[in-house]
Amino acid sequence: MSEIQFCQKCSAKLIEKNIEEKQRLSCSSEKCDYIFWDSPVPVVAALVENNKKIILARNKTWPENMFGLITGFLEKDEDPEKGVLREVREELGLSGEITELIGIYKFPMMNQLIIAYHVLTVGVIKMGEELAEIKPVEPERLKPWNFGTGLAVRDWMMSHGFIKA
Secondary structure (H helix, E strand, C coil), rough: CCCCCCCCCCEEEEEEEEECCCEEEEEEECCCCCCCCCCCCEEEEEEEEEECCEEEEEEEECCCCEEEEEEEEEECCHHHHHHHHHHHHHHHHCCCCEEEEEEEEHHHHHEEEEEEEEEEEECCCCCCEEEEEEECCCCCCCCCCCCCCCHHHHHHHHHCCCCCC
């Protein structure tokens, strides 16, 4: 479960209780009704196409040879479409146009809900401070991975005829 230990309303210790048929952290005080729902965090992801290649990126905190899509947390009151274009601008220095919503994917390992888009861009890439490197890949040479944004890569490739179901 989560690392949270104390109630956000009254500061009493949280304990596990069976609520709605799941074990959930909730306040131990009988006077407080707080439940820590541990809801997933919304994340936007961009399958960025630039000069007819898909841009994969490696975050500075990731191991060598680990690449993924451009992603970022959706900010408070931000539309997902604006958020994904903001992330592309911040991380690659590019303006873009959304061509399609690829899909929405659960990512339980990180407690995230990923909203993935295909974004067409033009211009010269200027990597943001979070990235260690980028890798332009021909769309037909992409190799989807079986979790997180890799599911969006797979679905995009299938919908565009690069791989079969």
